[in-house]
Structure formats: structure tokens, C-alpha cells
Amino acid sequence: MIKRFSTLALASMLALPMAASANSAPDVSDLERKIEELSRQLIELKSAVADQQAVNAEQEDILDEIDDKTEAWDLASRIKFYGDFRSRVDYYNADTVGGKSLSNDSLWTNRFRLNMRVKATENVEFKGRLAMYKTWGMQSAFQDDSGAMWPEFDGNVSRTPIGDSSLYVDRAFVNWNNIGGLPMWFSIGRRPTTDGPPSEVRLGEDDRLATPMAFMTYPFDGLALGYGWSWGPEALGSSKIRFCYGRGFEDGLQVDSPGSIDDMDFAGLSWDIMKKDDRFLYLQSFMAFNVINYPNFQNEAIDMGFGEMSGMGDRVNLGDIWHTSAVYQNKVGDLNYFLSGGYSQTMPNSNGMFNSGGYYVDPPMAPANTDNEHGYSLYAGVRYDMDNIGLKLGAEVNWGSQYWVAMSPGHDEIYQSKLATRGQVYEVYMIYDLPTGEAISKYAKTFIRLGYQHYEYDYTGSGDWNMYPYKVNDPMVASMDPIESADQIYLTFEAKF
Incomplete structure (x- = not known):
């Protein structure tokens, strides 16, 4: 041009x-x-x-x-990081049958969790979470004279406050979705099995946090195969069913002999029967195979002491436990509510479960209890949301029977799992969204949570299937001086980013 x-x-x-030039001479x-x-x-x-x-x-x-960098940016954008931080202070006071008072006027903890999601292919995704959960001012596990808290092991690691700033892999699993073009998926790894429904209601979360219902709060490694569909009528929404398998204890390399033990495994079904907006109906049923009398603790000294000093002797398999639970939750206007129930059945082998007296001493003081025992639990709660002022008020109550067994060592109650209680627990709480300005991240949320819990124990050994659950005032357990009631107040400052 x-x-x-x-x-x-x-x-x-x-x-x-x-x-x-036509008119003049050329120059x-x-x-x-x-x-x-x-x-x-x-x-x-x-x-x-x-x-x-x-x-x-x-x-x-x-x-x-720029094109080259854009391609690199596109690849990097596959990785999404988000997380949360919680600082919490607890006041705890417990009264034993013998009149002794146990208290901790302030137990401070910090918890940091970092989540990661990565798309590997169109239908394969990795999800992971690292967690640090530390007690303020300690470089060792804090003292627990209540006897309610188990030492750290595979079923509560990253869920129990410890005395250092170690960062654990809390979750790490891969999902293969849309298998064969069908609404089917396969998932394997460290499972999302803590804080399941309806825990998100009182934790101030908007979405479901885990697959199993809250009676099953147990970090473990395993796999799942699932299938989803729509019921057709819009009012019924969608449904998903999963077969789940996991390992709760690895027995290691052993000599095949009468004294050897077997792996402890979980297997069962998890079914989202109906999910439509806030309305959710869920059922799960699983078997814990070859349960053990006590797990493999991280600290070898604790491991040995727990067995020998408690009179439980060598680690052994005790049999199987069948566990079934369901929950229905919904929201009407500003009112959230849920109702759930659980059933457990112990199926002991010759070593017995819920053994009385000193069965684990040598020689045993009483024969092993090989009877199948049935346990029950009910759990209900409400929460009223006042979004115009950023305030939520909630209340919950749960009850567990004499032989009730909850698989919840990964609970979030500091000392004792409230959903494992053989007795009653009452809780009231408030959640206040702090006015911290415009959200920069879509995950952003900052709030405080203040709550009060009152425990009333009817029977001993909540959460345990080893010893017989005596009434707390039974003379047989007078020397153990079990806890009769406890009160806990907690305050959290939580930021999600």
C-alpha cells in the first residue's frame, strides 16, 4: 500500500x-x-x-x-487452592460419680487446612486436603484425665489437636467420572469421611462436607463406586448410590498362627435417596469387619501402655459390627431442621465384645460376652437464619442407648464425641458472619461460632465396644469413678479463603 x-x-x-510545459518552456x-x-x-x-x-x-x-505463557496459565488454572483457618478456645468441666471435678479453664487450638483440586483429564480429578491442628503452648499431646479421648491413630489423625505443627494429609483421592459416558464414577484414596451430614448445619457451612452421615466420622483409606440418576418428577430431585470399602487397621506381616490378627475393614452402601434444593434424605449401611480391641497408635509407648496398663492385653480381633443410619434435612423459610437415627449391632467372635469385669486379665475374671448387642441413637436439630444481620441461632439434642456404638473417633468435640454418647447431649450455638468487607474469593467467609454443650452420661464407655456399658453409678465401676456429666463452652474464629 x-x-x-x-x-x-x-x-x-x-x-x-x-x-x-504546454504553455511554457521547460525548466x-x-x-x-x-x-x-x-x-x-x-x-x-x-x-x-x-x-x-x-x-x-x-x-x-x-x-x-504471550501465547506460550497463556498456555502455561491455562495449565496452571487447572489447579485450584482454597482453605480455612480456625482458632478455637474451649472451657471444659466434668463431674465424676465420686464427686471429683475435672476442668480446663481454657484450651486454645489452631487448625489450618489447605484444599487442592486438579483436573488431570476431562473426567479425572484429584482432590486433596492438608491439615495442621495444634494445641497452643504445647509440644506434646494435652492431658486427658477424663479417659474420653483416645491417643492419635489412623482413625483420628488430623482431627485431634496435637502438640506440634505437623501438616498431615487429611484427604487425598482421585475421582474418575462419567465412566463409559454414564453417570458413574470411581474414587480411590484417603476418603472424605469426616463431618458428614448434618454437621454442616452447626458448622456454618453451605454445602455437605463428606459422604457418610455424621455417626460415621472416621478418616480412613478406601474406594467407592457410584451411580447417579434423576427420579423424573422435579419434586424428587436426584439420587446417588455408592458402594464403599475401606481399611481401618492394617495387620502387617505376620506369622500365620492362632495368635495372629486380621485386617479391620469397612464395606457398605451410601445412598442419597433424594436431593432437591435444601431437602435431603440419606441412608447408609455398612459392616466393620474384624474390629480390634484397640488401634495401632502413632506413639509406640502409648500403644504398649494402652494395652498392658489398661488390662486389655495383646491386640486381638473381636468380631464384626453392623451399622445403619439415616438423616432427613430440609429448610422452610429461614428455618433449617434435621432428624436422624442410628442402629448398631455387635457380632462378636469368641473373644467377645462388651465384656464385663476383667476379661482381658490373665486369667479372665468373667467369661467373654459373645451375644449380639443392639444399640440405638436419635439426633435432631434446628437452626434459624437471620441473613439480614448475619446471625444464625441453633439447637441440637442427641441420645444414645446402652449398647450404642458410633464410629466417630474423628469427631470435632475436643474431648468426647457427642454422637457417641450413651446418654444425652444438649447443645445451643450461634454463628455470626463478621462484616469484613467485599469477598475477594468465592470461597470467602469469616465468622465466629459460640456454643454450649451439656453431657449427661447414662452408661460408661461411650464410643467403645470392649467393656460392658455399666450404669455410671453402678458399684462395679465405682473404682473407675466414671464421668456423670460434663459442660463445654467453645468459641471459634473462622476464616475461609
């Missing part, structure tokens, strides 16, 4: 003197001067074109570099 313009301009300028010197001027301008124009070509080439290099 530039060359065409310069040619036309030159031709036009040459034509002017030619037209003028050769003037013509030569004009030709020299045009030549100079043409040289300058060529130089400008060359400079512009150099600029264009440089811009092309920059654009190519």
Missing part, C-alpha cells in the same frame, strides 16, 4: 511540469530539483517502512511469548 502510494505521488508530481533545473526531492522522500519512506517491519516482527515475538 505504501509503495503504491509513493508511485502514484511520483507520477502525479512528474505530470505537473509536463502539463505546464530543467527545476525539474531536476523536484526529482531529487521526491527521491529523498522515497528513501525516507522506505526507511520508515523498514522500521515498521522491525516493530511488527518484535510485536509478533511478544505475541508468540
Whole structure:
């Protein structure tokens, strides 16, 4: 275009003197001067074109570099990081049957969790979570004279406050979705099995936090195979069913002998019967196979002491436990509510479960209890939301029978799992969304949670299937001086990002 313009301009300028020559005699010197001027301008124009070509080439290099970086950015955008931080202070006071009072006027903890999601292919995704959960001012586990808290092991690691800032892998699993073009998926790894429904109601969360119902709060490694569908009528929403398998204890390499133990495994079904908006109906049923009398604790000294000093002796398998629970939750206006129930059945082998007296001492003081025992639990709660002022008020109550067994070592109650209680627990709480300005992250949420829990124990050994659950005031357990009631107040500051 530039060359065409310069040619036309030159031709036009040459034509002017030619037209003028028709009326006057040619001026050769003037013509030569004009030709020299045009030549100079043409040289300058060529130089400008060359400079512009150099600029264009440089811009092309920059654009190519941006394209390369954009591709790298696109790859990096597959990885999503988000997390949460919680600082919590607890006041705890417990009264034993013998009149002794146990108290901790302030137990401070920090919990940090970092989540990661990565798309590997269109239908394969990795999800992970790292967690640090530390007690303030300690470099060892805090003392628990209540006897309610188990030492750290695979079923509560990352869920129990410890005395250092170790970062544990809390969750790490891969989902293969849309298998064969069907609404089917396969998942394997460290499972999302803590804080299941309806825990999200009192934890101030908007979404479901885990697959199993809250009676099953047990971090473990395993797999799941699921299938989802829509019921058709809009009011019924969607449904998902999963077969789940996991390992709660690995027995290791052993000599095959009568004294050897077997792995402890979980297997069962998890069914989202109906999910439509806030309305949710869920059922789970699973078997714990070859349960053990006590797990493999992280600290070997604790491991040995727990067995020998407690009179429980060597680690052994005790049999199987069948566990079934269901929950229905919904929201009407600003009122959230749920109702759930659980059933457990112990199926002991010759070693027995819920053994009385000192069965584990040698020689045993009483025969092993090999009877199947049935346990029951009920759990209900409400929460009223006042979104205009960022305030939520809630209340919950749960009850467990004499032989009730909850698989909840990964609970979030500091000392004792309230859903494992053989007795009653009453709780009231408030959640207040702090006015911290406009959200920068879509995950952002900052709030405080203040709550009060009152425990009333009817039977001993909540959460345990080893010893017989005596009434707390039974003379048989007078020497153990069991806890009869407890009160706990907690305050959290929580930020999600």
C-alpha cells in the first residue's frame, strides 16, 4: 500500500511540469530539483517502512511469548487452592460419680487446612486436603484425665489437636467420572469421611462436607463406586448410590498362627435417596469387619501402655459390627431442621465384645460376652437464619442407648464425641458472619461460632465396644469413678479463603 502510494505521488508530481510545459518552456533545473526531492522522500519512506517491519516482527515475538505463557496459565488454572483457618478456645468441666471435678479453664487450638483440586483429564480429578491442628503452648499431646479421648491413630489423625505443627494429609483421592459416558464414577484414596451430614448445619457451612452421615466420622483409606440418576418428577430431585470399602487397621506381616490378627475393614452402601434444593434424605449401611480391641497408635509407648496398663492385653480381633443410619434435612423459610437415627449391632467372635469385669486379665475374671448387642441413637436439630444481620441461632439434642456404638473417633468435640454418647447431649450455638468487607474469593467467609454443650452420661464407655456399658453409678465401676456429666463452652474464629 505504501509503495503504491509513493508511485502514484511520483507520477502525479512528474505530470505537473509536463502539463505546464504546454504553455511554457521547460525548466530543467527545476525539474531536476523536484526529482531529487521526491527521491529523498522515497528513501525516507522506505526507511520508515523498514522500521515498521522491525516493530511488527518484535510485536509478533511478544505475541508468540504471550501465547506460550497463556498456555502455561491455562495449565496452571487447572489447579485450584482454597482453605480455612480456625482458632478455637474451649472451657471444659466434668463431674465424676465420686464427686471429683475435672476442668480446663481454657484450651486454645489452631487448625489450618489447605484444599487442592486438579483436573488431570476431562473426567479425572484429584482432590486433596492438608491439615495442621495444634494445641497452643504445647509440644506434646494435652492431658486427658477424663479417659474420653483416645491417643492419635489412623482413625483420628488430623482431627485431634496435637502438640506440634505437623501438616498431615487429611484427604487425598482421585475421582474418575462419567465412566463409559454414564453417570458413574470411581474414587480411590484417603476418603472424605469426616463431618458428614448434618454437621454442616452447626458448622456454618453451605454445602455437605463428606459422604457418610455424621455417626460415621472416621478418616480412613478406601474406594467407592457410584451411580447417579434423576427420579423424573422435579419434586424428587436426584439420587446417588455408592458402594464403599475401606481399611481401618492394617495387620502387617505376620506369622500365620492362632495368635495372629486380621485386617479391620469397612464395606457398605451410601445412598442419597433424594436431593432437591435444601431437602435431603440419606441412608447408609455398612459392616466393620474384624474390629480390634484397640488401634495401632502413632506413639509406640502409648500403644504398649494402652494395652498392658489398661488390662486389655495383646491386640486381638473381636468380631464384626453392623451399622445403619439415616438423616432427613430440609429448610422452610429461614428455618433449617434435621432428624436422624442410628442402629448398631455387635457380632462378636469368641473373644467377645462388651465384656464385663476383667476379661482381658490373665486369667479372665468373667467369661467373654459373645451375644449380639443392639444399640440405638436419635439426633435432631434446628437452626434459624437471620441473613439480614448475619446471625444464625441453633439447637441440637442427641441420645444414645446402652449398647450404642458410633464410629466417630474423628469427631470435632475436643474431648468426647457427642454422637457417641450413651446418654444425652444438649447443645445451643450461634454463628455470626463478621462484616469484613467485599469477598475477594468465592470461597470467602469469616465468622465466629459460640456454643454450649451439656453431657449427661447414662452408661460408661461411650464410643467403645470392649467393656460392658455399666450404669455410671453402678458399684462395679465405682473404682473407675466414671464421668456423670460434663459442660463445654467453645468459641471459634473462622476464616475461609
